[in-house]
Amino acid sequence: MATAAGDHGVETSKTNGSVFVEGKPLQVIQCKEGEHKLTLDEDAIRDVLLSPEICNKNVAVVSVAGAFRKGKSFLLDFFLRYLEANGSEDWLGNDTASLEGFPWRGGSERDTTGMLLWSKPFVIKRPNGEEVAVLLMDTQGAFDSQSTVKDCATVFALSTLLSSVQVYNISMQLQENDLQHLQVVALASHYDKVPKLFTEYGRLALQQSDCTPFQHLEFLVRDWPYAYEYDYGDEGGNKFLTKKLAIEDNQHPELQCIREHIKSCFSSIGCFLMPHPGLKVANSPHFDGRLQDIEKEFKDALKKFIPMVLSAENLVVKKIQGEAITAKQLLEYFKSYIKMYDSDELPEPKSMLQATAEANNLSAVATAKEQYIRDMEEFCGGDKPYVGPDILKEKHDHYLNSTLEFFDSKRKMGGPEFSLPYRTRLEEELIQEYERFISNNDSKNVFAAARTPAVFLSLMIICYLIAGILGILGLESLANLFNLLMGLSLVVVGTWAYVRYSGEYRDIGSHIDSGAEMLWDSVLGPICMKLMQSGAQQAFKTKKMK
Ligand SMILES: Nc1nc2c(ncn2[C@@H]2O[C@H](COP(=O)(O)OP(=O)(O)OP(=O)(O)O)[C@@H](O)[C@H]2O)c(=O)[nH]1
Numbered sequence: 001m002a003t004a005a006g007d008h009g010v011e012t013s014k015t016n017g018s019v020f021v022e023g024k025p026l027q028v029i030q031c032k033e034g035e036h037k038l039t040l041d042e043d044a045i046r047d048v049l050l051s052p053e054i055c056n057k058n059v060a061v062v063s064v065a066g067a068f069r070k071g072k073s074f075l076l077d078f079f080l081r082y083l084e085a086n087g088s089e090d091w092l093g094n095d096t097a098s099l100e101g102f103p104w105r106g107g108s109e110r111d112t113t114g115m116l117l118w119s120k121p122f123v124i125k126r127p128n129g130e131e132v133a134v135l136l137m138d139t140q141g142a143f144d145s146q147s148t149v150k151d152c153a154t155v156f157a158l159s160t161l162l163s164s165v166q167v168y169n170i171s172m173q174l175q176e177n178d179l180q181h182l183q184v185v186a187l188a189s190h191y192d193k194v195p196k197l198f199t200e201y202g203r204l205a206l207q208q209s210d211c212t213p214f215q216h217l218e219f220l221v222r223d224w225p226y227a228y229e230y231d232y233g234d235e236g237g238n239k240f241l242t243k244k245l246a247i248e249d250n251q252h253p254e255l256q257c258i259r260e261h262i263k264s265c266f267s268s269i270g271c272f273l274m275p276h277p278g279l280k281v282a283n284s285p286h287f288d289g290r291l292q293d294i295e296k297e298f299k300d301a302l303k304k305f306i307p308m309v310l311s312a313e314n315l316v317v318k319k320i321q322g323e324a325i326t327a328k329q330l331l332e333y334f335k336s337y338i339k340m341y342d343s344d345e346l347p348e349p350k351s352m353l354q355a356t357a358e359a360n361n362l363s364a365v366a367t368a369k370e371q372y373i374r375d376m377e378e379f380c381g382g383d384k385p386y387v388g389p390d391i392l393k394e395k396h397d398h399y400l401n402s403t404l405e406f407f408d409s410k411r412k413m414g415g416p417e418f419s420l421p422y423r424t425r426l427e428e429e430l431i432q433e434y435e436r437f438i439s440n441n442d443s444k445n446v447f448a449a450a451r452t453p454a455v456f457l458s459l460m461i462i463c464y465l466i467a468g469i470l471g472i473l474g475l476e477s478l479a480n481l482f483n484l485l486m487g488l489s490l491v492v493v494g495t496w497a498y499v500r501y502s503g504e505y506r507d508i509g510s511h512i513d514s515g516a517e518m519l520w521d522s523v524l525g526p527i528c529m530k531l532m533q534s535g536a537q538q539a540f541k542t543k544k545m546k
C-alpha cells in the first residue's frame with residue numbers, strides 16, 4: 001500500500017525508538033478514485049483471516065468510523081501500540097518515538113480510503129482461557145468532498161456489520177446528524193428512497209431472532225469542550241449519552257424513532273469524552289505523533305479508553321445470530337456483504353439481511369463439512385488401515401446423518417426454507433468427500449494393488465502350460481502363439497512395474513490396470529471361482545465316502 005510523503009504509515013516491520021510496530025496496513029476494501037464502488041481484495045483478506053494462527057479462533061473486530069480528518073487512523077495507531085505491548089504497563093511508548101501503523105496525517109485533504117485491516121493478527125487470552133484474534137479496522141472518513149452519500153453510508157454500514165465494536169468517532173458534540181448518519185438518513189430529504197437503511201436492517205434482523213444484530217457501539221467524542229458539564233472519560237460520557245438518547249414525550253416522533261432504533265440494534269452503547277490533544281497535534285504540520293507533543297490529559301484519557309476496548313476482560317467477540325464466529329467464517333461475511341453493495345443502488349435492508357443469512361448458512365455448511373471430514377479422517381484417514389467397503393459405507397451414513405443434524409441445529413438466519421439449498425449443497429459436498437475417502441481406502445488394499453501383476457503372471461503360467469501341452473501334441477505353431485502371448489504378458493508386467501516405480505506414463509499404467517480388471521472379471525475370476533467350487537465339492541464327496 002502506498003503511503004503519501006509525510007504520512008506516518010509503515011510498509012513493513014520496523015523499529016522506531018523503543019516502539020516496535022510489526023505488520024502493515026492491508027487495503028482489504030478498495031474505493032477507486034472517481035468510481036464510487038467498493039471492491040474486496042480477496043487475496044489480502046485471505047492473508048489476514050486464513051492465517052493459521054487465527055483462522056479457527058473467534059475474532060474481535062474493532063473498527064473506527066466517522067467523519068473524515070478527525071483523528072481515526074491516529075487513534076488506531078495507539079490501539080496498535082497497546083496490542084503490541086502485550087499487557088505491559090507502559091504501552092504508550094516513549095516520548096520521542098513517532099506514531100506509526102495505519103497511515104495518518106495532518107492537513108485538510110482526506111487520507112484513508114476504503115477499509116484497512118492490520119496484517120498482523122493479535123491473539124489475546126481471555127480470563128476464561130479462550131484465545132481471541134483481535135483485528136483492527138480503519139475506515140474511510142465520511143462527508144469528504146469526493147464521496148457520495150452512498151459511499152459514506154456503505155462504508156459505515158459495512159464496518160458496523162463486520163465489527164464487534166464500532167467506535168463512532170465524532171468531534172466536539174453528539175449532534176442529531178451524527179445519529180442520523182447512524183441511521184443512514186443523511187440528507188434524508190433527497191434520499192428518501194433509502195431512509196433508515198441501517199437500523200431497518202437491524203429491525204428486520206431482530207424479527208428473525210431475539211439477538212441484537214450489532215454488538216457494541218462506542219461514541220468517542222473528540223476535543224470535548226464541556227468538561228465542566230460532563231467529565232472526560234466514560235463516566236461523564238455515559239451520563240451525557242443517557243441524556244442525548246433519552247426519549248421524551250415532547251420530542252418529535254422522528255427523533256424518538258431514531259433513538260429507539262439505535263438502542264434496539266446494539267447490544268450495548270457507550271460514550272467516552274476525549275480531551276483536546278493540544279495545538280501541536282491539531283495544527284502543526286511537523287507533528288509526527290511523538291508523545292512529548294501531546295497534552296497529558298489526552299494521554300491519560302488514552303490510557304483509560306484503549307484498555308476499556310481491548311483488554312482481555314473487555315474484549316467483545318464478534319457474534320452473528322448470537323453465535324461467536326471464527327476468522328475463517330468472517331471471510332464469508334466479507335464476501336457476501338461486498339457482493340450486496342456491488343450495485344449502483346444502495347441495498348435494501350432486506351438484501352442486507354439476505355446477505356447475512358447467506359454468509360450465515362455458508363459458514364454453517366463449512367463448519368459442518370469440517371466436522372464430517374474430521375470424523376471420517378479419524379476413522380479411515382491416511383494413517384489408518386484398510387476398511388471393508390460395507391463398514392466404510394455404514395460409518396459414512398452415520399456421520400452424514402450426524403453432520404446434517406449438526407447443520408440443522410446451528411442457528412441460522414432466514415429460516416428452514418432459506419437453508420434448504422445450503423443443506424442440499426452440504427449433502428452433495430459430503431458425498432464427494434465420501435468418494436474421495438473410498439478411493440483413498442481402496443488404495444490401501446494390498447490385494448487390489450497386487451491384482452494386476454497376479455493376473456498377468458497367472459496368464460503367463462497358463463500360456464506356458466498350454467504351450468507345453470501343444471508342443472507334446474506336435475502342434476508347434478499353436479504352441480508358439482501361446483509362447484508369444486506369454487512373452488507379451490511379461491512385457492506388460494514389466495511396463496506396469498516401471499510405471500509404478502517411476503511414476504511416469506501413468507496413463508499407460510491405468511490402461512494396464514483396467515485391462516487386468518477386465519481379464520479378471522470376465523476370464524480368470526470366474527475360472528478361479530469354478531475351480532474353487534469344484535475343489536470344495538470334491539473334498540466334500542471324499543469326506544462323505546470315507
Ligand atoms: N483536534 C484534534 N486533532 C486530532 C486528534 N487526534 C488526531 N488529530 C489530528 O487530526 C489529523 C488527522 O488525523 P488522521 O488520523 O489522519 O484522521 P482521519 O480521521 O483518519 O482522517 P481521514 O483518513 O482523512 O478520514 C492529524 O493531524 C492528527 O494530528 C484529536 O483528538 N483532536
Ligand SMILES: [Mg+2]
Binds near residue numbers: 072074104
Ligand atoms: Mg484515516
